């Protein structure tokens with residue numbers, strides 16, 4: 001994301017954190033899986049950027065990790081904590097409000 005204007009990069013990094021919390025609340029995730037998932041959404045994020053975010057979210061108490069065998073190798077899996085789930089709920093409220101205000105509404109043709 002290094003070719004992005006600084007403001008867009010900041011905003012995208014916040015969106016990346018939301019993606020991480022969302023997926024880690026659904027099932028345990030690991031770094032490379034998360035990188036590929038973000039790539040599918042158009043976020044070209046390096047592990048050098050992603051891993052510090054995961055570590056920060058864990059340090060802040062929103063994720064918890066454990067090493068586990070997966071796909072024939074040991075991986076560090078991250079899951080949302082209760083605090084992470086509550087934070088995600090608060091973010092969802094903000095997101096709903098923001099998208100309601102900022103996104104064009106569907107035209108009212110009854111469809």
Ligand SMILES: [Zn+2]
Nearest residue numbers: 019023037041
């Ligand atoms: Zn996602």
